[in-house]
Amino acid sequence: MLSRKNLEILVAAQKRLYCTFPELPSFEQRWDFETDGVIQALLTRLGDNDxxxxxxxxxxxxxxVCDVAVMSYFLAMQFNPNNHSYDGGRATTKMEVECLDSMAxxxxxxxxxxxxxxxxxxxxxEALWIHRALGANTVICSKGAHFTHKRAANILDLKYLEVDVTKDGSLCSIALSGVLAALEATDVPxxxxxxxxxxxxxxxxxxxxFSLKAEHDFKVHVDAAxxxxxxxIRARLAGRNRKAFDFLPAADSxxxxxxxxxxxxxxxxxxxxRGVSESTSQAIYTHDSPYTYFDRRGISIGEKTLECSRPGAAAAALWATMQCLPLEEEGEFSRVLLSCHTAAVKMSELLFAVDDVRLVVREPALDIVVFYIECADISAATRQLYEQLKASGFYVAMADCDISSETGVFREVSCIRLTLMKKEHLAMVDELADQIIRLSKCIADEYRSQYQAL
Ligand SMILES: Cc1ncc(COP(=O)(O)O)c(C=O)c1O
Incomplete structure (x- = not known):
């Protein structure tokens, strides 16, 4: 929620916004309806959220959403710039370019x-669309990839192949090597x-x-959403994850x-x-839009995007955020990421030490922790824990995962999923872990006593 201090800054900024075009007659919208009632109703409706x-x-x-992004979005939205064409959103187009330059x-x-x-x-x-235009006709994804890749392949009429994952949920490179070796001669992956x-x-x-590229020819798209x-902060991650991140710049998209x-x-x-030449890019994106690009003094980003209208306010919010929190390895933004990772590592250690709790993956790669209560009905226990945590003011998520039983047989159960993506999570790990551990023990005890009663 916006801090009170930033609300004051925003109110002052809004006053300045009123004076943006002094040469124009002053203008404020006038409507025949009052907004107060509906805004009160909206606030009530918004309360129906976690x-x-x-x-x-x-x-x-x-x-x-960090305050500076909220404030910038609110202010920029009142101009309603569209970052499709330069003249539709000149200022925010420049901001978008600066943001992307920083990311690059x-x-x-x-x-x-x-x-x-x-x-x-x-x-x-869009990435797969570009790869298709460059010749690819086959998408290879791990079983752990986001579900929308399959959907995208379907939309683009691309062959879709899935690769097994290892125990930690990451793509198995041995399985990938097998899939690549079994490709048909016409497949371009x-x-x-x-x-x-x-x-x-x-x-x-x-x-x-990337080491498989010595034997097989393929492009690499990285979904680092x-x-x-x-x-x-790759240097602060576990060795094999750091190594993976070291290769991120080698990706094609x-x-x-x-x-x-x-x-x-x-x-x-x-x-x-990367590596899409100007002429190829033109061939992919060129379209006929004689009514759009009449100011050629700057670039119209929309000439090279899949989507048409895009909110300039989103670019303004990101730009302002990146002014405050630049993408620096030793900067404040990196410290936020490190706090999240540290919170997840700490949470995993605390839960690992508990008999009744099982981690799906022992060490979190980033800041997500997934676990369940070892008992006769894991999915029901997960639901109970989820509800009880919520009742005590802690909001978590659930996810269905394959877990292996003592006999080595895999089965799907519901687990608790914690995404510790706020910097403040580090300070509350102990409190959340205490609550999880206390409730998990009670739930596991309940199942034990039910079992003994049988
Ligand atoms: C790894 C990954 N890729 C892609 C997506 C889809 O992104 P979006 O929801 O922004 O469309 C998600 C969403 O959670 C994701 O986690």
């Missing part, structure tokens, strides 16, 4: 094409790798995947979502492409 913005919320990948600099990419998208799904779809899977933040072994920013770990509101993804 508190995604609060540190007590550790469920889905829903962080808070983070990756040490000197030559790139890139833009904001409405999110990861569209960014990934693009391998989609995920840095930060949706289920548990697993990191596909990019280093091993969730994990991309962790590139900044990358998606990173500012609306996941970039402190932005939903509707802000980013796609970066």
């Amino acid at each position: 508190p995604y913005f609060h540190p007590r919320y550790a469920g889905h990948m829903s962080g808070y 600099r983070m990756l040490d990419w000197n030559h790139y094409q890139g833009h904001l998208t409405s999110g990861g799904t569209i960014g990934n779809l 693009v391998v989609v790798c995920t840095l930060g899977t949706t289920l548990n933040g697993a990191i596909d072994p990019l280093d091993e995947i 969730y994990g991309g920013y962790f590139y900044l 990358i998606v990173i979502d500012p609306h996941k770990h970039g402190l932005q509101g939903f509707g802000c993804g980013a796609l970066l492409l």
